[in-house]
Amino acid sequence: MTRFALTVEFDGRPFMGWQRQDHGPSVQQAIEDATFAVTGERTAVHAAGRTDAGVHGAAMRAHLDITKPITAFRLGEALNARLRPNPVAILACEEVADDWHARFTCTGRAYEYRIVNRRAPLTWEKGLAWQVAQPLDAAAMHAAAQLLIGQHDFTTFRSAHCQSASPLKSLDVLNVTRSGDRIEVVAEARSFLHHQVRSMVGCLALVGLGRWSIADMGDALAAADRARLGLNAPPDGLFFMHARYPD
Amino acid sequence: MTRFALTVEFDGRPFMGWQRQDHGPSVQQAIEDATFAVTGERTAVHAAGRTDAGVHGAAMRAHLDITKPITAFRLGEALNARLRPNPVAILACEEVADDWHARFTCTGRAYEYRIVNRRAPLTWEKGLAWQVAQPLDAAAMHAAAQLLIGQHDFTTFRSAHCQSASPLKSLDVLNVTRSGDRIEVVAEARSFLHHQVRSMVGCLALVGLGRWSIADMGDALAAADRARLGLNAPPDGLFFMHARYPD
Structure with missing residues (x-):
């Protein structure tokens, strides 16, 4: 298992917010679905903060764990390809330590x-x-x-x-x-x-x-x-x- | 007849360009239609420059002639009200001399x-x-x-x-x-x-x-x-x- 940190830009207009919701699209779900399309793995994406419906992200940080061997560069590129046409872009993707947490490590x-x-x-x-x-x-x-x-x-x-x-x-x-x-x-x-x-x-x-x-x-x-x-x-x-x- | 100079902001994405076209929406037509809704007058709107489909305007200048008595402030406000929901906004509206021309006076x-x-x-x-x-x-x-x-x-x-x-x-x-x-x-x-x-x-x-x-x-x-x-x-x-x- 490798933990990756993401830097995410998103246009909040079409989303119910960052967090996965039953009643509409979310940024979290868009990234989790793209991850599944890339890796075949269902994995949770954790963000530094939750944003409301209509709020935007210029450089939200998030992390996710992947079992399949893949480089950070390949993962970032593949996520961007699979995120289309959602207005969500992975600006950066890097390997981090297993105990790095986008929310709890954030100061x-x-x-x-x-x-x-x-x-x-x-x-x-x-x-x-x-x-x-x-x-x-x-x-x-x-x-x-x-x-x-x-x-x-x-x-x-x-x-x-x-x-x-x-x-x-x-x-x-x-x-x-x-x-x-x-x-x-x-x-x-x-x-x-x-x-x-x-x-x-x-x-x-x-x-x-x-x-x-x-x-x-x-x-x-x-x-x-x-x-x-x-x-x-x-x-x-x-x-x-x-x-x-x-x- | 009074000549008014407009300063126009527009998002070019939904338009075929500034100039009126038979085959699709244009910024010129949006403003001319709004003018008709406000004044009941069909009048041509002349711009400093023509822009292509998908090109945007931060402060395009244009002019139009109105016969009906109306102040510049009222005209600008009324045009903005009638332009909705088009992404076209009148940032400024002012009375100018009859020989002021958005295109030909422009240096x-x-x-x-x-x-x-x-x-x-x-x-x-x-x-x-x-x-x-x-x-x-x-x-x-x-x-x-x-x-x-x-x-x-x-x-x-x-x-x-x-x-x-x-x-x-x-x-x-x-x-x-x-x-x-x-x-x-x-x-x-x-x-x-x-x-x-x-x-x-x-x-x-x-x-x-x-x-x-x-x-x-x-x-x-x-x-x-x-x-x-x-x-x-x-x-x-x-x-x-x-x-x-x-x-």
Whole structure:
């Protein structure tokens, strides 16, 4: 048995999310089916994180175990051939130690959320960004974001379906930058609660619109109450950017 | 009658090109139909340039004449509402002088061509970039590109269907830059021949692959012979970026 680590790019639009579902297509299933087509083996693919329906992956990390002898290069090429026409691509495939685990060995995760701040609808970015028609104050959004940095009870920004044992998380980075009509929010942490990035971005947008003050963000966090969530941003703009591992 | 200048973004994938066609949808027709829905007037929309099937527009300029009294803001908003679900967006709409012409007043056009240089297939950029699996030498491509700068007979890089009176064109900019696995080619000129950018990019790719020397590019240009064209790049990666006007 050989364990392989994958780096996966995927367009989340046609999927119910990363995780295998009974009621629709998933990225996990697409890769598991491609693996079966290549190796004849039914094997589970484990990812660094689960993504919701409509959320994209720029460099998701995952691993799988294969019994049949095959090189990492051949496996990556063959998976890409079998993944067509799904919008899922294996960017890299490498052999790793048997105890390397895409999820449990991961020490850091980074997401990016893309907002297009303009009145005109999106064209080729439809489903790949959140279009916000009213002007957003990105500087105010960034200031409010800094109130969320550090270890907090993030219950306000947590989905009712979150399976995490604790609402306590430590947020390392939450940067908001504007370039023309594009606003990018970068979030980095060891791990996130379910919906945490989208919920934080939704509330940052309320600050950007002037409907929340910067202090309102701190109050919402301190309340540790899901009922205080102002807005959950749509999945469209969210990209899993990278996963960090020791060495 | 009032003349309005439009700035248009469009995803070229579902269209036969900018220009109205009998055999399929076009960007021009989408805007003309939306205009009719808004104003009840059948009016021609003139663009700074015609784009081929599958080519995209980031900020195409166009103009149209409306008899009915309407403000530029209202016209832009109403066109966007009526353009749905076409991937065409009016980014800006402004009143201009009656003698302003999107095509004839235009003094400069800029295109960008996007290449993704990697083995893995594209996911969300499928149809929005040209995936080239073999490694490209972007520095060699840039060096070869410089041989095309200036006024030349560009017959080698001209479609058989080109309607331009002369194959003589003056190329101002042809820059090739790499960032990670992305290569961008920026082309600027007063005007271009039909297929000129795609043909230049196709030959630059041959240089990047090592199948053409840099000198081969100069020879192909000097031959002024369409039979010497090495490769026409696909439309997928081509974006009309902007049009320049006096003032």
